[in-house]
Amino acid sequence: MGKKMTKTNAARILDKEKVPYEIIQYETGDGLVDGVSVAAKIGHPEEQVYKTLVAAGSSKQHYVFVIPVAEELDLKAAAKAAGEKKIEMAPVKDIFQLTGYIRGGCSPVGMKKPFPTYVAQQAEMQPEIIVSAGKIGMQIKLDPRKLLEVTNGQYAGLTVYND
Secondary structure: OOOOOOOOHHHHHHHHOOOOOEEEEOOOOOOOOOHHHHHHHHOOOHHHEEEEEEEEEOOOOEEEEEEEOOOOEOHHHHHHHHOOOOEEEOOHHHHHHHHOOOOOOOOOOOOOOOOOEEEEHHHHHOOOEEEEEEEOOEEEEEOHHHHHHHHOOEEEOOEOOOO
């Protein structure tokens, strides 16, 4: 095939689980690696591109929330989904230690250890969603149901502007 690309942990796991996916690469030299910029760079609508957020509950348990890039996590809704009294975003300085990924390149697939994962219910309406491949400059496009299977995740109402 002639493609020279190092596979990320997320891609290796999807291969092992025989989950079909497509790798999408984008240019990072301009420093614009936020989700909305990435959606524009890869030419996909913001509703199809998702960001991965890591948060901690009152119980000190960590959770993963996967939401559309242009939306905000509703902490109350996230706490409710996770069965917690309260949820707070994990400090950026802790992301690598918790997940094995860096901020901006955090994939819901293949974290150091599996965390309870919740995907915004809007994903259910998409035939495919795009999430980080685990490296800045790389995204993975896949069926959201397959993402739920491989992360043992579930859909939940998670965003401030829930439809």
